[in-house]
Amino acid sequence: MRALIVDDERLARNELRRLLAAHPALEVVGEAANPIEARAAIAALAPDLVFLDVQMPGGSGFDLLASLDAAPAVIFTTAFDQYALRAFDVSALDYLLKPIEPARLAHALRKFEARLPLPSAAPPPQQAPAADGKVFIKDGERCWFVALEQIMLFESEGNYTRVYFDANRPLLLRSLNQLEARLDPERFLRVSRRQIVNLDFVTGIAPGPGSGMVLTLKGEIKVPMSRRRAAEFRQLNGL
């Protein structure tokens, strides 16, 4: 496993490196001292795991994650920001308090390994997004780590996209076109200029106005499908 350490304090990076030396299965492949370096390092090294400081010059660890197209697996490290981490769905990520306790670090790494898919002999080619890709969404004070397949609907709102999952409807700072390029076409269907639907969540299809269609999603969300898209869809499914 390859890990990246992101922390603005040199001593803190050294200390984490020292602690990680006790875990030979994990290789520290790089360090970054601010979000700009971190973004470059994540793109260049594609680490399996990022140890991420919450407070950094030039933006918080949250801002960094929110700016990435595909969020890597992250363990937050922080001296005293757990209040900020409470905004999260805690099960989706882990955090370590500095100074980090070796036992606590070992526990976090075990948890991370348990979530990993079985290692394949050849690493999969780096294609964005991975099928189990997660996206980090920051809307105001609230943050989420969401697997793409959990998202049932993307709806364009200008330069933003509203994301529907569970009962949450946060805004993502991405255009729908940017997102579409990253989505698995087997699962996600562009039903109109404004919407992309996750087919796993479709519970019903009905004819709509004109020769369009109306899709019903879980939670009784109705999404109209444009005439052109409906025609393509019929053709695709041999209807």
Next chain:
Amino acid sequence: MTVPFAAPEPFPQSPPIPAPAVPGNAFQAGHRATRARDYWLCQCTGWAILAVISVMSTGQGAFGPMWRMTVVKLLVMCNGLLLSHCWHLFLRRRGWIDRADPAVPRVLLGLIVLSVVQVGFLVGADVLIRNGALIADSDATAVVIALCVLWYAVFLMWTLMYAVVLSRRRARRLELEKLQLEVSVKDAELRALQAQVNPHFFFNSMNSIRALIYQDPDTAAQAVGQLAGLMRHSLRAGQAPTVRLADEVAAVNAYLAIERHRFDERLQAEVAIAPGLDEVPIPPMALQTLVENAVKHGVEPAIGACRVRVQAAREGGRVLLTVANQGRLQAASASTRLGLANTARRLALLFGPGAGCTLREEDGWVVAQVVLPQETKEEDNACAR
């Protein structure tokens, strides 16, 4: 966002916490003298008015010559004054009135005794001066009873007035006590604020020191000493109203040394203290709070190097403490100004309206400045007290 990390527990070796400022003994003695003067003024005025009314109301009655009657009446009034004063002393010693539930039945009984004594005196004086013209009358018993009732009413009035005065004074005292309690609560709050150690700083420092233990044990040992010194200074801040500038500067230097380990070359600090200022009393943590703010808002968000300048200088009758950092002054949110607001509050409390605290931006520097009036030696003592 900071959270009180260390409660200001009084330490065994530390001096006792001075009581909050309350009206001193001299003030209380003066207050008591004023009260006694007011009491006698009321007594004399009241009885004099009663005497005038009484003498004026003397008709051309059948009870002998006017002057004898007048003498009796004046004597009776003097006795009334004397009796009421004794009654006052008695009530005060027994505390029948000056409490939440006055002993009304006892007071009413006491008033019967009082009026009987007064009428007894009246009859005695009448016998001596007017040869008992009063009791020579055919309805003597009725007259004596009427006089008893009259005097009972007079002393009852007196007692009611006294009770009103006492209850007013009581209310004022309760209000003062409440005020004093509020002051002491505020004082405790302030001390807790002064002893605040920024937990973010503390845990980051612990982390740096642990890294240093493996890399550079000597520096690690030094850093532990510096952190201990800083913690001791901030704990002491919770207990004394002022500290020597020299002690505060030592704490600032310890703080900067620790932060230099954390930020490496990103923190470039210069400390310049003008000579002769060592003994100047300043509010504890006043300078330290400004330096912490400079690091938090200047160094922490800067990716590159950030300079921080700490200065203390005398200018006219004032001492100026200046902390400047490179950077922009952000539109302040409530929390970012917390430290500065604490400082301003302490300054006003300790040094009066001449003291001040400003924050401004000039030429790419954010400059925080504390102004402390240093007029006379006496003033300093007043501040220290």
